[in-house]
Amino acid sequence: MKKNLRVLAVLAAIAAVQSAHAQDAAAEGIAKYREMLQDGNPAELFEMKGEELWKQKRGPKNVSLEKCDLGKGPGVVKGAFVELPRFFADTGRVQDLESRLMTCMETLQGIDVKKEVNTRNFGKGETANIVALSTWIGAQSMGMRFNLSQSHQAERDMYEVGKRLFFMRGGPHDFACATCHGEDGKRIRLQDLPNLTKNPGDGVGFAAWPAYRVSNGQMWSMQHRLNDCYRQQRFPEPKFASDVTIALGVYMGVNAKGAESIVPSIKR
Amino acid sequence: MADPMRIRAAEAGGVTTVRVLMSHPMESGLRKDAAGNTIPAQYITDVVATHNGKPVLQATWSGAVSQNPFLSFKFKGAAKGDKVVVKWTDNKGESRTDEAAVS
Amino acid sequence: MHISSTRRTVLKSTGAMATLLSLGIVTAEQAHAAGRAGFDAKTLDEALKALGGTPATNAQVTIVSPDIAENGAVVPVGAVSKLPNTTEIYLLVEKNPTPLAAGFVIPAGTEPDVQTRLKMGQSTNVLAVVKADGKLYSASKETKVTLGGCGG
Numbered sequence: 001m002k003k004n005l006r007v008l009a010v011l012a013a014i015a016a017v018q019s020a021h022a023q024d025a026a027a028e029g030i031a032k033y034r035e036m037l038q039d040g041n042p043a044e045l046f047e048m049k050g051e052e053l054w055k056q057k058r059g060p061k062n063v064s065l066e067k068c069d070l071g072k073g074p075g076v077v078k079g080a081f082v083e084l085p086r087f088f089a090d091t092g093r094v095q096d097l098e099s100r101l102m103t104c105m106e107t108l109q110g111i112d113v114k115k116e117v118n119t120r121n122f123g124k125g126e127t128a129n130i131v132a133l134s135t136w137i138g139a140q141s142m143g144m145r146f147n148l149s150q151s152h153q154a155e156r157d158m159y160e161v162g163k164r165l166f167f168m169r170g171g172p173h174d175f176a177c178a179t180c181h182g183e184d185g186k187r188i189r190l191q192d193l194p195n196l197t198k199n200p201g202d203g204v205g206f207a208a209w210p211a212y213r214v215s216n217g218q219m220w221s222m223q224h225r226l227n228d229c230y231r232q233q234r235f236p237e238p239k240f241a242s243d244v245t246i247a248l249g250v251y252m253g254v255n256a257k258g259a260e261s262i263v264p265s266i267k268r
Numbered sequence: 269m270a271d272p273m274r275i276r277a278a279e280a281g282g283v284t285t286v287r288v289l290m291s292h293p294m295e296s297g298l299r300k301d302a303a304g305n306t307i308p309a310q311y312i313t314d315v316v317a318t319h320n321g322k323p324v325l326q327a328t329w330s331g332a333v334s335q336n337p338f339l340s341f342k343f344k345g346a347a348k349g350d351k352v353v354v355k356w357t358d359n360k361g362e363s364r365t366d367e368a369a370v371s
Numbered sequence: 372m373h374i375s376s377t378r379r380t381v382l383k384s385t386g387a388m389a390t391l392l393s394l395g396i397v398t399a400e401q402a403h404a405a406g407r408a409g410f411d412a413k414t415l416d417e418a419l420k421a422l423g424g425t426p427a428t429n430a431q432v433t434i435v436s437p438d439i440a441e442n443g444a445v446v447p448v449g450a451v452s453k454l455p456n457t458t459e460i461y462l463l464v465e466k467n468p469t470p471l472a473a474g475f476v477i478p479a480g481t482e483p484d485v486q487t488r489l490k491m492g493q494s495t496n497v498l499a500v501v502k503a504d505g506k507l508y509s510a511s512k513e514t515k516v517t518l519g520g521c522g523g
Contacts, residue, residue: 029438033440033446036437037445040338042291045271048272190441214445217336323476326476328407332469332473333489334445338488340449340486342484
């Protein structure tokens, strides 16, 4: 009886090693596939569009966005992406990249962003323009490391709000962000899930969006990614650039301090 | 007017590597939308790349080429500053021509 | 409206081939033949027949594709030929509804080394077929296609 158990144990161990090996081979294969896609990221097409939109005179006021203040002074784009979200004195609140672009489009160009930019219009019109702009602005900080400010009280408050939201369970599945992103080593099918309660590493999580998704040929900014997370949890979806999404951005961004941005990246 | 392509042409050791990203839905005509209707085929069927007016590549594509297609090829005989022109035509007769200087 | 078959044939050779035709790089016959031959074939064998017959496997031809593709919508595929006088390169995806995915004409001075990205509905053999000195040669490789899932 004991001998049989021992044989079974050995067989089980061999099977486990073999399946682990198969798993490693699969992970290696996928890593190679992702590497092959790096050269020639279709995100570059959106980058080109974003640069054009930044410089183009548009809206009822017929002005370009070149004086837009993304946090480092009017018109300063390089380095802005890795410091967002942050507090802005002119609006008196903490804003992420997308909401800040909305502010600039409204105040500088006179575009009715409340009407034009929303989650019903992902991929269309002004919402798509914001994504293209985000892609280009993100690209100008490629390779730089996240360094969000927590010097303003509002920034610290938003961090705490973001943290609460991150762990808040609800919806029909009783999920929270933390259900998928609260621990090391989690995975959905073939996608490794980064632990967003801390710095998950270079080019991962907060440091990887906006990204081009090959599965649907769409360019997704962080707003779209968060919206889809909520949709997958079967939560009601947040409004575009709502305080909830900005707070989560602060939480993830501050946690990712020091991580290298690879934006715009390419995803499955 | 179709969206512009991103063309990069880099010369090294006499060989110019051209990398092109084209903006195109590349709809194969095999997909159906949510209502069950077939989404009509719209895909690039022909690509021609020229250098100093001479063709350096010609491609014939099907709807099996991915959306926002990527194309890379190499040719000899170009010098830095020369122009490489790429033109695509799709099954609906739409086309787009862009150029880039060899760096 | 009734279009004669000759007109249809001529229409087939519009586009890039017409350019090569007008530049004298290819003959009218080649333009027509290379136009869309094989792209409608529904099996690998039919596609190969349309290209000119069964190619001989040759180690000088390489097909570059990943072992596993995380998503079948965008799979990087390339072909390289070390055979002299390689004039055409074709990429085929065996299990696709129409296996012939792309064809390339390689003029003199251009390296027989092309890369693009293809759609694959399922795990499949991917083939590079090249024409060198008028004969067909090939290389083949299996690419597994997975469906990633919810993340990323």
